Amino acid sequence: MEQFRHTSRWSGYFLGHRHAASRESTTKGTPMKTPLLVGAAALALAAAGAVGTPSNATSLVPLAAQPAVVTISVQGDQAMVSPSTVRPGVVEFRVGDTFTIPGPEGGPDQLSVLATDQLDVILAALPAVFGGDPTDPAVAAGAAQAMRTIHGAGTFYGGANKGMSWQVTLPAGNFTVMGVQSTAMGMAKPATFTVAGEPRQGALHATQATVRAIGPVGNNKWAFTQRGSQPIEWLRFANSAKELHFLDMSGVKPSTTPAMVRKALQSNGNPKFFTGQSLSFDVISPGVTVAIKGPVDAGRYLLDCFIPSETDGMPHALMGMWKLVDVK
Numbered sequence: 001m002e003q004f005r006h007t008s009r010w011s012g013y014f015l016g017h018r019h020a021a022s023r024e025s026t027t028k029g030t031p032m033k034t035p036l037l038v039g040a041a042a043l044a045l046a047a048a049g050a051v052g053t054p055s056n057a058t059s060l061v062p063l064a065a066q067p068a069v070v071t072i073s074v075q076g077d078q079a080m081v082s083p084s085t086v087r088p089g090v091v092e093f094r095v096g097d098t099f100t101i102p103g104p105e106g107g108p109d110q111l112s113v114l115a116t117d118q119l120d121v122i123l124a125a126l127p128a129v130f131g132g133d134p135t136d137p138a139v140a141a142g143a144a145q146a147m148r149t150i151h152g153a154g155t156f157y158g159g160a161n162k163g164m165s166w167q168v169t170l171p172a173g174n175f176t177v178m179g180v181q182s183t184a185m186g187m188a189k190p191a192t193f194t195v196a197g198e199p200r201q202g203a204l205h206a207t208q209a210t211v212r213a214i215g216p217v218g219n220n221k222w223a224f225t226q227r228g229s230q231p232i233e234w235l236r237f238a239n240s241a242k243e244l245h246f247l248d249m250s251g252v253k254p255s256t257t258p259a260m261v262r263k264a265l266q267s268n269g270n271p272k273f274f275t276g277q278s279l280s281f282d283v284i285s286p287g288v289t290v291a292i293k294g295p296v297d298a299g300r301y302l303l304d305c306f307i308p309s310e311t312d313g314m315p316h317a318l319m320g321m322w323k324l325v326d327v328k
């Protein structure tokens, strides 16, 4: 499952520990970590206004409906956020492309946003999430407890790789930006920003498809819908379940079948069906919905999440939280 290590932050931790031996033989922190989709998103960003706003909308949409734009990045080992205060409502986060943090894993290449007044509790619990082999009952129990702690200690509003953008509705309060991929969790020193003042009008950007996490605790599933046959320029990701979830959306060969995925999940092998394309989006809490800026190219994808279950510590994907979908 080496591919998962490259395409997901939290799953990377989990599988990184599980496959510590094989990791030693690979070039640390380098290849395939920059998925094609991320590159495409960056290009779209560079093209700026060309993509975003239909010409007929520019004059009709009042300025108040435009989301606040917040840029998050890393300088040295310090997470950065600008501006430091925004009004409640839809916020568009743009992940800067300036950060590189040295470290065994190459440092965080994903920055995440959360609201918590117990950051120390979350940081202390994180190592147990990635504590090792989940078939070890003690490890699994520790991971489950850690997830219950993390779930209860904050609200997670997503996170994305450098060059990516997403929108989410934020209430008034204090928020933290941090990168947690480095082996020293939270190695990118957290930055904070404040949401305060008169609420802004406006809704999340229109999306052409929705990925939804559903199901009760211990029995999470994915649901996917694409409206019509419009290409996916923006993707909605909603957590309608009861546990924390991240989204891995990895391109797979068109011939990939559920049986092949099932077999891969049960083995330690490196599946051959991945194309190298992927969209990786960090944890959102139950009740949170985000709009992620794509595009997402047409093709077959594997949706998965490797967050340990709050029930028994088993990674969600190993409990059935994966789905093959065809993007038109």
Ligand SMILES: [Cu+2]
Binding pocket: 220, 244, 245, 246, 305, 306, 307, 316, 321
């Ligand atoms: Cu999950």
